[in-house]
Amino acid sequence: MKAPISIVALALSAGACFAQQADEKAIERMYEHYQQLQGCSVNLGVSVKTDDPMMAAFVESMNRKSPGYAVKPNRFAFWEAEGAEDNGMPMMPTPSIYSDGATVTSAVASLSVYATDEADEDFGVLLEDMTAGMRQGWQLVPGGNFVLALMAPDPKSAFESQLQGITYDGVFGEGDDAYHAYSTMDPEEGTKMEMRIAATGEPWLMGFKPDLSGSGAPEGFEVLLAFDDWTALSDAPAEGKITVDEDWDEVEMISEAIMLSMQGGPAGMQAEPEPEPVSAGEGDEAPNFALPMLQSEGEFSLASHRGKVVVLDFWATWCPPCVKGLPVVSGVTADLADKGVVFAAVNLMEDAETVAAFMKKKSWDFAVPMDADGAVAQQFGVSGIPHSVIIDKKGIVRHVHIGFGDAAETEKKLRAELEALIAE
Structure with a gap:
């Protein structure tokens, strides 16, 4: 089975193949735009909302922001997530990741753990490795895989490889300075996935939003993955480098260490009275x-x-x-x-x-x-x-x-x- 992924990450990476409509070139322009770039930086943000007061605190703990960048052929970095307020709910740590082109270092300072891995020759090769995202941790950075895909030698192929198994329904709209591409996440259920591409200026990827209204999700439950503040880069910036403390423990897979840290589960799911912790x-x-x-x-x-x-x-x-x-x-x-x-x-x-x-x-x-x-x-x-x-x-x-x-x-x-x- 594929390695762990959070509920939000899974909902947003469930997959689609966004084939373009004959009279619309928005998606092709997006691919061409990223292919011409040497690198880019972006702020990734995941926002989860619910109308259910019983789930509100847990859902709010899932909201986060992660800055990062990717520079061809294989240098990239993502910072540990910020933005979730302390509301008494445990939040799954997001690793900080840094690749200098030779070695990928991943770490979670709050857990005092780190991992190292050999860097692949380019982002296309990296994304073909089914376990790399969990070894290095970028699969736990919501949207991180899409940033790497758009900086691959063939952004179209790499991007669509991250969006598997959904039938594109061919509907385009334009509004809010964005093109809206809609795909069917589950043809049987008719659940939609929206992808937004900037309609003015450069055709940057702006975000994903699954329409969960027909999926059995609680009423008012919404998930949005946003890509903000894109900037073209000619070289990798100095930001993102990781300094490993000598007392940190080295692990083989950074994602496994994160999952083990969450063994207690969210407090909002505890029974009354609270059960004794069981490993x-x-x-x-x-x-x-x-x-x-x-x-x-x-x-x-x-x-x-x-x-x-x-x-x-x-x-x-x-x-x-x-x-x-x-x-x-x-x-x-x-x-x-x-x-x-x-x-x-x-x-x-x-x-x-x-x-x-x-x-x-x-x-x-x-x-x-x-x-x-x-x-x-x-x-x-x-x-x-x-x-x-x-x-x-x-x-x-x-x-x-x-x-x-x-x-x-x-x-x-x-x-x-x-x-x-x-x-x-």
Whole structure:
């Protein structure tokens, strides 16, 4: 499975192929503009809003800004996120990243960790490496992958490689000094993705906004990824260089260190009273729990499945990557059910009526325990969804995966992991 990514990052990188309409050249002009540049700097900002007062504090903690730059062929930097106010909610740290063209250094000062990696020859090669974004951390910088893609030797190919699996619907509009390109994030659901390109001056990329109104997201829930203050560069600036303190720990993957730091999960998802903190990382004993089932009056108890391999997938109807990933995970586990594999799609903090209607619409019939207050998610350190946990026959957490990427890659890796645990 693809390496972890936050809910917001997943929603904004779920993918599209923006083929242009015959009488509009906005997207092609954008590609041509970036191809002519030697480099550029930009301020990246992610803004999340909700009308739900119960989620307001958690959502506000996701708002952030990250400046950065990319200079051909392979020098770039992004700064640790700023802009989220301290409202008592934990915020996933964003790494600072610096490439001098030979070595990529990533660090999170608040965690006292850093990682180093060899720089690829150019941004196109870098983006072809499926794990580089998580090793180096730029996949956790909302919009960072698009900045690198636009500075690749072939910006069109690199940019569209970051936007997979969405059918462009051919609608263009002009307003607010921007061209608006709309694509279908999920043809079945009709969910739209808007991309904005400056219509006056240089054709800079201005932002992405998924229309979540038809996706099952809570009413008033909005996500916007903005690209502001673009500036053309002829060379890499002095900013962004990282000084590693001698007492910091070196790690192999900076993203893994960040995810481990979030094992406690957001405080807003804690049950009342607050449960005792439980470590549920790889190699730890899985915390026992029992949850009511969506489909029946019974419950799903982890203890009752001791001796079997259990796959838990935390999800919600409003999460597009969850919806794309569930058929893959449920399909693999169904194939191996007669070998002792149990699958449970743990729904996170939604009402039964909403989930039941969604399941019926999708014609899904797998087991859905209802984690209505997020207490079980808290125990398993869920800070972003989809979040899957694979537990062996002895009740030990063996694998944790956050996010959903390529379906074929996910299926292959999941099947291999499960078959290995079955054989033990």
